[in-house]
Amino acid sequence: MLEMIDIGVENTIAYRLGGKITEEEMTAILTIFKEKIDKGERLNVYQEVVSIGGVELDAMIEKFKFFREVGFSHFDRIAVVAHTKWLHKLVDLEDKIFKSIDMKGFSNDEKDQAIEFLKNE
Numbered sequence: 871m872l873e874m875i876d877i878g879v880e881n882t883i884a885y886r887l888g889g890k891i892t893e894e895e896m897t898a899i900l901t902i903f904k905e906k907i908d909k910g911e912r913l914n915v916y917q918e919v920v921s922i923g924g925v926e927l928d929a930m931i932e933k934f935k936f937f938r939e940v941g942f943s944h945f946d947r948i949a950v951v952a953h954t955k956w957l958h959k960l961v962d963l964e965d966k967i968f969k970s971i972d973m974k975g976f977s978n979d980e981k982d983q984a985i986e987f988l989k990n991e
Contacts, residue, residue, distance in 0.1 A: 872898060877916050879988045881906075881946075888920035896929035900936045907944045914988045915945065918981070919952035948973040949984035 871888040872895035883902055887895075906913055948971055950961045958975030965973040976984040 871895075871920070874902075875916075875918070877985050877988075879914065879916070879985060881911055882914040882916055882988050884916035884918075886918040886920055888923075890923035891925040891929050893926050893928035893932055896925075896932045900932060903936070903944075904940065907940055911944075913945050915948040916984060916988060917948070917950045919950065919954075919957060922954070922957070942968050942970055945971045947971070947988050949976060949987050950974070951976045951978060951981055951984050953978050 871886075872891070873886040875884045875886055877884045883899070883906070885899060903913065948961075950957065950973070952958065952975065958977075961973050961975035965971070974984075974987055976987075
């Protein structure tokens with residue numbers, strides 16, 4: 871399940887994920903990223919993870935192809951809201967690897983803090 875949501879933050883793509891992430895869903899979100907990047911916009915991302923049921927291999931291939939093509943320099947901040955602590959640790963690790971992007975994990979109770987994190991540039 872991929873559901874686009876509005877969190878009221880400019881230049882932010884916000885969505886909710888649940889279940890198994892399909893190639894179709896991955897392509898849909900990456901298309902939105904690409905359209906904004908092609909317009910010269912810098913992006914923030916708000917990702918709310920309701921549940922994780924895996925990711926189709928083709929979805930991961932699409933993601934890798936996308937980042938190989940456009941890189942990471944178009945992204946400023948990424949907030950991931952999830953109930954699982956291991957996902958927060960993964961986001962923290964990605965934050966250390968991809969130093970040009972400010973990434974942070976938040977619990978479900980910290981949605982307001984995640985939104986404030988995206989607003990503060």
